[in-house]
Every structure is written in C-alpha cells, then in structure tokens.
Amino acid sequence: MSTPNALSTARHLSQLLLSAADLSRDIFAEIADEAGVPVQTARALCLLDSPAPMSQLATKFACDKSYITPLAAQLEALGLVTRTPGSDRRTKLLELTPHGISVQTALGNQIARRSPVIASLSDDERETLELLLTKLLRNN
Amino acid sequence: MSTPNALSTARHLSQLLLSAADLSRDIFAEIADEAGVPVQTARALCLLDSPAPMSQLATKFACDKSYITPLAAQLEALGLVTRTPGSDRRTKLLELTPHGISVQTALGNQIARRSPVIASLSDDERETLELLLTKLLRNN
DNA sequence: TATTGTTATACTCTATAACTATA
DNA sequence: TATAGTTATAGAGTATAACAATA
Numbered sequence: 025m026s027t028p029n030a031l032s033t034a035r036h037l038s039q040l041l042l043s044a045a046d047l048s049r050d051i052f053a054e055i056a057d058e059a060g061v062p063v064q065t066a067r068a069l070c071l072l073d074s075p076a077p078m079s080q081l082a083t084k085f086a087c088d089k090s091y092i093t094p095l096a097a098q099l100e101a102l103g104l105v106t107r108t109p110g111s112d113r114r115t116k117l118l119e120l121t122p123h124g125i126s127v128q129t130a131l132g133n134q135i136a137r138r139s140p141v142i143a144s145l146s147d148d149e150r151e152t153l154e155l156l157l158t159k160l161l162r163n164n
Numbered sequence: 165m166s167t168p169n170a171l172s173t174a175r176h177l178s179q180l181l182l183s184a185a186d187l188s189r190d191i192f193a194e195i196a197d198e199a200g201v202p203v204q205t206a207r208a209l210c211l212l213d214s215p216a217p218m219s220q221l222a223t224k225f226a227c228d229k230s231y232i233t234p235l236a237a238q239l240e241a242l243g244l245v246t247r248t249p250g251s252d253r254r255t256k257l258l259e260l261t262p263h264g265i266s267v268q269t270a271l272g273n274q275i276a277r278r279s280p281v282i283a284s285l286s287d288d289e290r291e292t293l294e295l296l297l298t299k300l301l302r303n304n
Numbered sequence: 305t306a307t308t309g310t311t312a313t314a315c316t317c318t319a320t321a322a323c324t325a326t327a
Numbered sequence: 328t329a330t331a332g333t334t335a336t337a338g339a340g341t342a343t344a345a346c347a348a349t350a
Contacts, residue, residue, distance in 0.1 A: 031272045034279035037290060038188045040297040041281070045185035047301060048178045064340075079308065088342055093310055114308040114349045132171045139174035141181070144300045150177060153296045157180040160284045160293075161187060204317075219331060228319055233333055254326045254331040 047140050055134040059127055065098045069128050070135075072099075075119035077110055099124070187280050195274040199267055205238045209268050210275075212239075215259035217250055239264070 056066035071084040078096055082089045096118060099105040104124035110117045120128060136142060141150060196206030211224040218236055222229045236258060239245040244264035250257045260268060276282060281290060 030276035030279075030282050033290060034275050034282050037281040037294060037297075038192075038279055040294060040301070041181070041188055042185050044297050044300050045182050048181055052178075077308080087340090089309065090311080090343080091341060096309095110308095112308085112350075116309070135174050136170035139170075139178055140300050140303075141177040142170050142174050144303045145296065149296055149299070150173060152292060153300075154177060154180060156285065156289055156293045156296070157177075157184050159289070160184050160280050161180070163280075163284050217331075227317090229332065230320080230334080231318060236332095250331095252327075252331085256332070 044140070051138055051140060052135070055131060055138065058134070059131055061102065061104075061127065061131075062098060065095055065102070065104075066131060068092075068095045068099060069104060069124065070131055072105070072118060072120065072128070074105070074124070075117045077115040077117055079115070081118065104128075184280070191278055191280060192275070195271060195278065198274070199271055201242065201244075201267065201271075202238060205235055205242070205244075206271060208232075208235045208239060209244055209264065210271055212245070212258060212260065212268070214245070214264070215257045217255040217257055219255070221258065244268075 052067070053063045056063045059066065061069065068081060068085065072081060073084075078092045079089060081096070082092045085092070096105070096107060096116075099118065100107050103121055104127060105118045105120055107116045107118060109115070141153070145153065192207070193203045196203045199206060201209065208221060208225065212221060213224075218232045219229060221236070222232045225232065236245070236247060236256075239258065240247050243261055244267055245258045245260055247256045247258060249255070281293070285293065
C-alpha cells in the first residue's frame with residue numbers, strides 16, 4: 025500500500041475503531057446509569073465473581089489495587105456487596121448481597137440485549153469481527 | 165441468541181474492541197514519544213490543516229475550544245506552528261513552520277507503516293473490518 | 305521479607321463558566 | 328448581540344509511594 029493512501033486508511037479505520045469502542049462504553053454507561061450505579065462501580069459489579077478478594081477484582085480490572093479500595097467502598101455503600109475478612113486475614117472478601125445479585129443480573133440482561141456488538145451484528149458478522157480483531161491484536 | 169450466551173459474547177467482543185482501540189492509541193503514543201512530542205500535541209499536529217484558525221482544530225478534535233489554547237501554546241513552544249492574528253482579528257491562525265511540516269510528515273509516515281490496522285491486516289481484511297464497524301456504528 | 309489493602313497525593317484528559325477583544 | 332480565544336477551576340479515571348496488618 026502506498027504511503028499517502030496507507031495514512032488515510034490508517035486514520036479512517038483507526039477512527040472507526042475508536043468510535044466503536046466509545047459507543048460500546050457509552051451504551052454501558054447508559055445501562056449503568058439507568059440502574060443507578062456509577063459507571064466504574066457497575067463495571068466492577070459486572071466483573072465480580074462473588075465471593076472474591078479485592079486483589080482478584082484488581083486483576084480483572086487490570087488496574088492498581090489502590091483503585092479498588094474506593095470502588096469496593098462504593099459497592100458496599102450501595103448495599104451491593106459485603107466486605108468480610110478472609111481466612112487469610114490480610115484479605116477482604118467481596119460478596120454479593122441479594123440486592124447485588126439482582127443488580128448484577130439486571131445489568132447482564134441489558135448488556136446482552138443492547139450491547140452494539142449484539143444489537144447491530146448477525147452471528148456470522150460477530151464471528152468475522154472476532155477473527156479480524158484477534159488478528160489485529162496478535163502482532164502485539 | 166440466548167441471553168447467557170449473548171452476555172458472554174457481548175463481553176468478549178466488546179473487550180476485543182476496547183483492546184484494539186487501546187492498541188491503536190498505544191502505537192500512536194509510541195510514535196509521538198519517539199518524535200519527542202506530547203501525545204495530545206502530536207494528535208493536534210496530525211489534524212492540523214495549516215493554516216487554520218484554532219476553532220477548526222477544536223472541531224476536528226471534537227473538543228471544547230478551551231482545550232485548544234494550551235495545545236496550541238505547546239505546538240508554538242515546540243516551534244511547530246506560529247500563531248498569527250487572522251483577517252478577522254478575533255481569530256488566530258495556526259500555521260506550520262518548516263519544522264512543523266517535517267514533524268507532521270514524519271508522524272504520518274510512521275503511522276502509515278505501524279498503525280495496527282495497516283501492519284496486521286490485508287487490504288481485504290481492512291475492507292471487511294470497515295464494513296463491520298460501519299454497520300456497528302450505524303444504529304446509533 | 306512479601307503480600308493485602310489503605311491513604312495521600314498527583315497526573316492526564318477534558319469540560320464549564322466567566323472573561324476579553326473583536327465583529 | 329454573537330463569536331474566537333483565554334483563564335481559572337473542576338471532575339473523571341487512574342497511578343505511585345508510603346504505610347499497617349498479617350503471613
């Protein structure tokens with residue numbers, strides 16, 4: 025591919041990629057908002073594999089442990105999880121409350137229905153997209 | 165698509181989308197860094213259609229005009245643009261210096277070579293990806 | 305000594321509001 | 328009155344470093 029053409033292709037396709045990621049994030053934010061849960065807290069709730077120590081959430085979130093502390097506090101303040109010491113008493117176990125379970129389920133249902141990858145593409149198209157994105161990500 | 169399956173598909177594919185967008189951003193940041201230009205400043209430099217008033221850059225950047233002021237100051241401080249009053253004296257025209265032109269060109273060349281959409285996909289694959297992302301974005 | 309979680313602090317990206325100078 | 332750019336300030340998301348309790 026010649027350079028000027030490659031540049032405009034790179035721009036256009038990269039922009040589409042960023043827009044699609046933004047749309048995905050926006051829809052999630054909308055769903056979280058409707059559920060009355062701050063976005064990052066909703067994200068944590070969706071990732072939580074109850075019961076689990078906070079460190080596991082940091083791993084899934086791919087963030088520093090210091091970021092989990094306020095998120096867990098928020099989850100607790102909303103009555104979505106309890107924070108109890110584990111058998112290794114350095115850890116704290118996050119465990120969904122009944123309310124937490126129902127909100128987690130409700131979020132899951134909305135995502136399954138409204139996520140743009142679900143709402144706008146057929147099974148075949150999803151499969152093709154997965155292949156292409158995987159390839160894109162493979163070389164680094 | 166059944167709900168539990170749709171949920172895990174949505175998660176997986178959304179995650180791939182976010183990762184691909186992140187990779188695209190990371191490569192750009194790497195290229196900007198190698199050029200010795202702060203990322204957002206490099207982004208502005210790439211978008212600048214010299215000479216143009218600052219408001220045009222705000223439009224291309226899709227950001228508020230207040231964000232452009234420090235970006236333009238940075239571009240000027242690095243000797244990449246000059247800021248001169250336009251014929252409408254409320255405006256300031258950003259114009260690339262010779263150094264600005266050469267850095268802009270160098271960035272363009274690197275992007276054309278290393279952007280993941282260029283480096284990892286064939287022409288056909290790019291075309292398919294463009295189709296899928298466009299479809300994904302169309303319904304909102 | 306290494307690990308879990310906490311706290312304080314700071315950095316990046318970006319917006320809002322109020323302002324100045326033109327138009 | 329409306330527009331271009333500036334300034335001050337604030338908020339979201341996240342990290343680093345130092346620390347306490349426990350292993």
